[in-house]
Amino acid sequence: MKLFTHLHNNNGFTLIEILVATAVSSVILLLVYTTHHSIIQSVNSLSKIALFYEEVNLAIYRMNRDFSCAYFDRFKEKLFFIGSNEYGDRSLGKVDFVTVNSSDTLLTGKLSEAIPLTDLYEVGYYLKQMEEPDTTGNYLYYLMRRSDIIYDEDPFNGGDSSYILANVVDCKFEFGIAQKFTDKWDSREYRRFPNSVKTTLIVKNPNGNDEKFVFISYINLSR
Numbered sequence: 044m045k046l047f048t049h050l051h052n053n054n055g056f057t058l059i060e061i062l063v064a065t066a067v068s069s070v071i072l073l074l075v076y077t078t079h080h081s082i083i084q085s086v087n088s089l090s091k092i093a094l095f096y097e098e099v100n101l102a103i104y105r106m107n108r109d110f111s112c113a114y115f116d117r118f119k120e121k122l123f124f125i126g127s128n129e130y131g132d133r134s135l136g137k138v139d140f141v142t143v144n145s146s147d148t149l150l151t152g153k154l155s156e157a158i159p160l161t162d163l164y165e166v167g168y169y170l171k172q173m174e175e176p177d178t179t180g181n182y183l184y185y186l187m188r189r190s191d192i193i194y195d196e197d198p199f200n201g202g203d204s205s206y207i208l209a210n211v212v213d214c215k216f217e218f219g220i221a222q223k224f225t226d227k228w229d230s231r232e233y234r235r236f237p238n239s240v241k242t243t244l245i246v247k248n249p250n251g252n253d254e255k256f257v258f259i260s261y262i263n264l265s266r
Contacts, residue, residue: 099256124140
């Protein structure tokens with residue numbers, strides 16, 4: 044009789060209690076996983092967006108610097124500024140010009156002193172179609188930058204090209220003179236550079252939407 048009483052009063056969990064505890068634990072784990080997964084997705088999304096704007100800003104900075112330092116002298120025939128756009132659904136702008144590359148480079152003198160070095164070279168910007176279409180089946184473009192350390196009679200060829208921005212929908216260049224903008228410029232005909240360049244970039248963002256970026260570069264070295 045004593046043995047029966049001892050076994051009957053033994054503490055433990057019933058099957059129902061175990062099932063309830065398991066169900067509650069599963070719900071808690073599911074909530075934790077869902078929250079963690081949502082946070083990871085948000086971080087990845089924000090990282091892609093931040094990288095997108097960083098790449099756009101770097102491309103705009105590079106273009107603005109080249110345009111701002113564009114150099115023209117009407118007495119030197121090899122110096123040129125030529126730009127145009129296509130007429131249709133997309134502008135597909137293209138521009139070629141001579142610009143100044145300024146950097147601190149030690150050529151001679153003391154090791155503790157940097158000597159400024161200024162070089163003139165050809166620069167071109169144009170769009171090149173990407174290899175694969177986007178998710179909607181449309182082809183996007185690379186924004187290409189051509190650079191040639193030797194400027195010569197051929198303003199459209201030579202040097203090396205590399206892309207500075209991907210997933211570009213369109214690019215348009217407008218050339219300013221006397222507070223007006225035109226879609227075409229040829230210094231061989233006008234015998235001068237424009238005062239400014241208005242660039243319109245349309246880029247596909249990570250969310251699949253088109254974003255437009257417009258900036259104006261003022262040319263400081265034309266005469």
